[in-house]
Structures are given as C-alpha cells and as structure tokens.
Amino acid sequence: xxxxxxxxxxxxxxxxxxxxxxxxxxxxxxxxxxxxxxxxxxxxxxxxxxxxxxxxxxxxxxxxxxxxxxxxxxxxxxxxxxxxxxxxxxxxxxxxxxxxxxxxxxxxxxxxxxxxxxxxxxxxxxxxxxxxxxxxxxxxxxxxxxxxxxxxxxxxxxxxxxxxxxxxxxxxxxxxxxxxxxxxxxxxxxxxxxxxxxxxxxxxxxx
Amino acid sequence: xxxxxxxxxxxxxxxxxxxxxxxxxxxxxxxxxxxxxxxxxxxxxxxxxxxxxxxxxxxxxxxxxxxxxxxxxxxxxxxxxxxxxxxxxxxxxxxxxxxxxxxxxxxxxxxxxxxxxxxxxxxxxxxxxxxxxxxxxxxxxxxxxxxxxxxxxxxxxxxxxxxxxxxxxxxxxxxxxxxxxxxxxxxxxxxxxxxxxxxxxxx
Numbered sequence: 191x192x193x194x195x196x197x198x199x200x201x202x203x204x205x206x207x208x209x210x211x212x213x214x215x216x217x218x219x220x221x222x223x224x225x226x227x228x229x230x231x232x233x234x235x236x237x238x239x240x241x242x243x244x245x246x247x248x249x250x251x252x253x254x255x256x257x258x259x260x261x262x263x264x265x266x267x268x269x270x271x272x273x274x275x276x277x278x279x280x281x282x283x284x285x286x287x288x289x290x291x292x293x294x295x296x297x298x299x300x301x302x303x304x305x306x307x308x309x310x311x312x313x314x315x316x317x318x319x320x321x322x323x324x325x326x327x328x329x330x331x332x333x334x335x336x337x338x339x340x341x342x343x344x345x346x347x348x349x350x351x352x353x354x355x356x357x358x359x360x361x362x363x364x365x366x367x368x369x370x371x372x373x374x375x376x377x378x379x380x381x382x383x384x385x386x387x388x389x390x391x392x393x394x395x396x397x
Numbered sequence: 398x399x400x401x402x403x404x405x406x407x408x409x410x411x412x413x414x415x416x417x418x419x420x421x422x423x424x425x426x427x428x429x430x431x432x433x434x435x436x437x438x439x440x441x442x443x444x445x446x447x448x449x450x451x452x453x454x455x456x457x458x459x460x461x462x463x464x465x466x467x468x469x470x471x472x473x474x475x476x477x478x479x480x481x482x483x484x485x486x487x488x489x490x491x492x493x494x495x496x497x498x499x500x501x502x503x504x505x506x507x508x509x510x511x512x513x514x515x516x517x518x519x520x521x522x523x524x525x526x527x528x529x530x531x532x533x534x535x536x537x538x539x540x541x542x543x544x545x546x547x548x549x550x551x552x553x554x555x556x557x558x559x560x561x562x563x564x565x566x567x568x569x570x571x572x573x574x575x576x577x578x579x580x581x582x583x584x585x586x587x588x589x590x591x592x593x594x595x596x597x598x599x600x
Contacts, residue, residue, distance in 0.1 A: 218412030225419030229426060236430035243559060243587035244447040248575060250584050272568070355568045361461075362564035364571065365443040365590060372446060383572075 244368060248381070268310065269352045270303065270367060271384065271392055272359035278303050278367070279392045295395050298366050307374040310349045317342045318375050343377030351379040354388055437505055437525045438462040443564035445590040455555045457546070460505055463563035465570040466532030468507035469545050476553045477501040483548040484510060488541075492517075507532045510541055535577060543577050550583070558586035 264283040271279040276298060281291040296302040308315055318339055325335045353367055364381075371379050440462055460468035471477060481500045485492050488510045492500070499517045500506075507530050508516040516524065524530075535542035549556055558578065562571060578586060 217409075218416045222412050222416045222419050225416060225423055229419060229423050232423065232426035232430050236426065241442075241451050241561075241589045242445065242447055242592050243449050243451045243589050244445050245449060245585070245587055248579055248584045248586075250579065250582055355572070357567070357569045359568040360564065361562045361566035361568065361571050362443040364568060365445055365564070365588065368588075369445045369447070 244365065244372075246368065266347070266350050267352060268307075268349050269354060269388070271388055272353070272355040272363045272367060273392060273395075274356065274358035276360075276363060277395075278363075279395065280306065281391070285387075290391060293391050293395065298363075298370075303367070304370055304374060307349075307351070307370060307376065311374050311376060314342055314345055314348050314375050314377070339375075340377070343375055345377070348377055351376050353379060353381045354384040355381070356384055356389070356392075436460060437468055437507055437530050438466065440561055440563045441565070442561060442589055442591050444592060445588075446592075447590060448592070449587075451559055451587060451589065452557065455553060455557055457549050457556045457558050458505065459542075459558065459560045459562075459574065460507075461560070461562040461566055461570065461574065462532075463565045465566065466507055466530065467535050467542055467574070468505045468530075469533055469542065470503070470505035471549050471553065471556060473553065474501040476549075477503075479552040480545075480548055481513075483551065484544060487544055487548070490514065509534055509539075535573060540577060542574070543581065546578065546581055546583065550581070558583055559589050560586055561589040 264286065267283060269281050269284075271293075273279055278296050278298060279293050280296065280303065281293045283291050285291065294306075296306065321335065321338055321342065324330060351371060353364075355364060370376075438460065440460060454472060456472055458468075458470045460470070462468075471480060478497045478501050481492055481497055484490075490510065490513065492514070496514065496517045500513075502521075503524070506513075506516070506524075509531060512531065533542045533545065534540065546558075560571075560574065578584075
C-alpha cells in the first residue's frame with residue numbers, strides 16, 4: 191500500500207499539469223439515448239384513447255301493476271324487428287280491426303331505417319338541429335344543451351320505438367339500431383322480447 | 398485581403414438540456430400511462446357514434462367473444478381477493494393465500510369455479526391458451542356469472558358494468574347476459590364500442 195502511495199505521489203509530481211486538464215464534463219449522449227428509448231417504450235405501451243361506451247338503462251324486472259303501466263298510443267308506436275342477415279323490419283301501430291300492420295323490409299344503411307325514422311321524427315330532428323346551431327353561436331353550456339335536448343325529445347307526439355330482436359340477429363345489429371336511436375334523436379325506445387305474433391308477421395320475409 | 402479567422406469551435410454539443418427534456422417527457426409518460434391490458438380473447442367491438450368515455454376505475458368488465466364464451470374481471474387487487482374468497486365460500490372451495498395472490502394479478506378470467514384451482518396453478522402464459530379459456534357458465538342451470546356479478550357488487554358497490562362483446566355475437570347470448578343482470582337489478586350498464594368513422598359507413 192505504502193509503496194503504491196509513494197509511487198502515485200511520485201508520478202503526480204511529474205505529470206501534475208496533465209492530470210489537471212481532465213475535464214469534469216460528462217458525455218450525456220448515452221443518457222439521452224436511454225431517456226428516449228424509455229419514452230418510446232412508454233409511448234407505445236400506453237393507451238391514450240379510452241374505449242367508447244354506450245350507456246344503456248334497462249327496465250327493472252319488478253312487475254308493474256297494469257294500471258301504472260304506461261300505455262303506448264298505437265299511432266306513436268313503431269316496432270323494429272331485427273332479423274337474419276342484417277335485415278330490419280318495421281311496422282307502425284299494431285293489429286287493429288283484425289288487420290295486420292304492413293311490415294316493411296329495410297336495412298341499416300342511411301337510406302334504410304334511418305331515413306324512415308328521421309321522416310317520422312322530423313319535428314324533433316329540426317328542433318334539435320336548431321338547438322345545436324344555437325349552442326354553436328351562443329356558446330350554450332353542455333348541461334343546458336342536454337337538458338333542452340331531453341325536453342324536445344320527450345315531446346308528446348314523438349314516436350316511441352320498440353326494438354325486438356330475433357334469435358338470428360347479432361350483437362352488432364343491436365348496437366347499430368341503438369346507434370340509430372341516437373342519430374335520429376328518438377327519446378323513447380325499449381328493447382323488448384320478441385313475441386310469436388311478430389315472428390309470424392315477418393315469417394315470409396325473413397328468409 | 399485580410400482573411401477572417403473563424404474561431405474553431407468544438408462540434409460537441411452540450412447534451413444536458415436534451416437529457417433534461419428526455420427525462421421530463423419520460424416522467425410524464427410514466428405517470429400518465431396505464432398499460433394496455435391483455436385480453437384472453439380477441440374481441441372485435443361494433444362501432445357506434447357514441448363518444449362517452451369509459452371511466453378508469455371501478456369497472457366490472459364482461460367480455461364475450463364471438464362464440465359466446467364469457468370472461469369476467471374487476472379492478473383493484475384487494476377487491477379481487479375478497480371476491481374470490483366470497484366465491485369460494487359460496488361454492489365451497491377454499492383457496493390458499495398463494496392462489497388468492499395469483500388471482501389478484503389476473504385481469505380477466507374465464508373458467509368455471511370448478512377449474513379455478515387448476516387454472517391458478519398454470520403458468521401465466523398458458524392461461525390464455527384456447528383449451529384453458531373455457532368461459533364462465535351463464536346458463537340457467539349453472540349461472541356462475543350471476544354469482545360473480547353479485548359478489549363483485551358486494552365487495553365494491555361502486556362498480557360500473559361494462560359489456561364488451563364481439564359484433565358477430567348472436568343475440569340470444571347477449572339477451573341471456575342482460576336478463577341475468579336484470580335479475581340482479583343491475584339495470585344500467587355500458588356497452589363498449591369503437592368509434593365510428595363517419596355516419597355513412599353503417600352498412
């Protein structure tokens with residue numbers, strides 16, 4: 191030990207100037223490399239976009255006594271039946287005077303069920319559009335807008351849509367039709383189990 | 398002519414500032430990130446125009462693949478342990494501490510309670526294999542899914558239900574699941590969808 195010490199002190203004496211010239215600066219380049227590598231890793235593994243969801247509220251299963259049930263006026267009711275191979279059937283009203291309602295066959299395109307629903311819900315659509323314009327111009331708050339939109343959509347004359355899906359329908363069909371409800375500003379709609387009567391109605395067309 | 402003498406400058410740049418920026422960004426990404434969670438099956442969600450985002454915490458995820466296999470998961474590791482304990486009590490299985498610990502690390506699982514023990518004994522990489530992903534029974538004969546939902550609600554009352562199902566899933570399956578939820582008085586839930594590009598693309 192002592193030998194080493196003396197040697198180093200000796201060498202120091204001779205090279206004093208050279209030893210002092212070593213800079214204290216460190217090359218940061220590898221550290222930057224590492225930093226950016228980690229950034230890349232975190233950027234690639236993170237999920238910045240959260241998934242979209244559609245909120246849905248189903249009625250509870252408790253039996254509602256007959257007198258408290260909301261009766262749907264036949265003229266307001268539209269029944270949509272989701273069939274096989276993305277087929278959509280709809281009819282208005284219900285069976286009256288032993289005459290079956292006329293069932294129409296359509297599809298999920300914008301000229302299909304959407305066109306019909308917009309046609310039936312035209313007043314509400316116009317009002318909502320006006321409201322949206324107002325919101326853009328006057329910078330109405332989001333809550334105010336939602337509240338007014340709800341008010342318009344619960345209009346007494348607006349149609350009520352009853353959605354019934356056959357066993358051959360897919361989950362996509364259900365989401366699509368719920369989407370149409372949102373697009374067409376339908377305030378009241380319900381997903382109901384299909385009845386034998388409805389199956390009978392679409393029997394000829396659902397091939 | 399006098400030559401302008403340019404002073405010789407070193408080409409080395411001071412990297413300290415760049416390093417600062419890099420690590421600042423790194424810190425930001427580390428703090429804001431939540432990792433992409435691996436899912437046992439590939440689920441192709443249908444698209445919708447809805448733009449509501451799903452909350453990050455207190456989510457009960459119900460994953461249904463195109464063949465109707467049901468997977469289930471809640472967040473919160475301590476909640477998961479409580480949940481498995483409860484399920485064990487109800488179906489008279491006792492789980493060891495090691496098994497409970499193992500279960501708390503699983504995001505989504507899809508095995509009947511009878512196979513839970515052997516499932517937990519598997520290596521994590523083997524759990525997602527097709528033969529091990531059996532799905533949770535949810536038919537009326539043996540509705541274990543119902544128990545999972547009920548006990549999840551019990552261990553964490555703030556849970557929100559999110560259903561993530563494949564777009565090719567047959568309607569009767571989703572009807573069964575919805576009916577089960579309705580039986581439990583769970584009437585509000587979220588359907589996870591992907592964003593629709595433009596309204597004209599609905600076909």
